[in-house]
Amino acid sequence: QQPVQSPQAVILREGEDAVINCSSSKALYSVHWYRQKHGEAPVFLMILLKGGEQKGHEKISASFNEKKQQSSLYLTASQLSYSGTYFCGTAFKTSYDKVIFGPGTSLSVIP
Amino acid sequence: DAGVIQSPRHEVTEMGQEVTLRCKPISGHDYLFWYRQTMMRGLELLIYFNNNVPIDDSGMPEDRFSAKMPNASFSTLKIQPSEPRDSAVYFCASSGTEGNIQYFGAGTRLSVL
Numbered sequence: 001q002q003p004v005q006s007p008q009a010v011i012l013r014e015g016e017d018a019v020i021n022c023s024s025s026k027a028l029y030s031v032h033w034y035r036q037k038h039g040e041a042p043v044f045l046m047i048l049l050k051g052g053e054q055k056g057h058e059k060i061s062a063s064f065n066e067k068k069q070q071s072s073l074y075l076t077a078s079q080l081s082y083s084g085t086y087f088c089g090t091a092f093k094t095s096y097d098k099v100i101f102g103p104g105t106s107l108s109v110i111p
Numbered sequence: 112d113a114g115v116i117q118s119p120r121h122e123v124t125e126m127g128q129e130v131t132l133r134c135k136p137i138s139g140h141d142y143l144f145w146y147r148q149t150m151m152r153g154l155e156l157l158i159y160f161n162n163n164v165p166i167d168d169s170g171m172p173e174d175r176f177s178a179k180m181p182n183a184s185f186s187t188l189k190i191q192p193s194e195p196r197d198s199a200v201y202f203c204a205s206s207g208t209e210g211n212i213q214y215f216g217a218g219t220r221l222s223v224l
Binding site (some may be wrong): 002023029034041042043044047053087091095096097098099100101102103104 | 142144146153154156161166167185202211212213214215216217218
C-alpha cells in the first residue's frame with residue numbers, strides 16, 4: 001500500500017526546476033507532501049484533497065490527479081534551502097486519517 | 112505552543128533491556144502517531160491514536176512493541192525486550208483540526224547494542 005515515488009534521487013543546480021512524482025495503486029482520499037532535512041523531523045509542505053487540485057508553497061507547488069491516483073510536486077527556481085528528502089504520504093478513502101509515506105526522494109541543490 | 116515534544120532525544124541501550132519512548136502532543140490535537148524511520152524501510156507508521164484510543168496498530172512489528180496513551184497530553188512507546196534491529200529514529204506526530212496536517216517531534220534516536 002506504500003506509494004511509489006520517482007525519482008529516488010535528483011541533483012539540481014540553483015535555479016533549476018524539478019518534478020517529483022507519487023503514485024498509488026489504490027483510490028486516494030488525499031495526498032500529503034513533507035520535506036525532511038538531514039537529522040531533522042519531517043515538515044509539512046502541503047495537502048491535496050480534491051481531484052485535479054493544485055496548491056502552492058513559496059516556489060513549490062503540487063497537483064493531484066484523483067483519477068490516475070497520482071500526485072506531482074513541482075519545485076521551480078530551486079534554492080539551496082530546498083535540499084532534503086521529500087516524502088509523499090497517501091490516505092485512502094477507507095481510512096482517511098491514516099497516512100502511509102512513500103520511500104522518499106532525495107533532492108540536492110548545489111551552487 | 113512548544114510543538115510535539117519527545118524524550119529522550121537519544122537512547123543507547125543493550126540488547127534485552129526495556130526501552131520507553133515518550134511523547135507530548137500539541138495541546139488540542141486529537142490524533143497521535145508513532146513512526147519508525149530506518150534507511151532500509153523508510154518512514155513506517157507503527158500505531159496511531161484518536162482521542163487517546165488506539166485506532167490502528169497493524170504497523171507494530173511484534174509483541175515486543177506496545178504503545179499507550181493514558182491521557183490527551185502523553186503517550187509512550189515501549190520495547191521489551193529490545194533487539195539490535197530495533198535501532199532506528201522513532202518519531203511521534205500529532206494532528207488536529209487542520210485536515211490531517213501532522214506535526215512531528217524531533218525524534219528519538221535509539222541504538223540497541
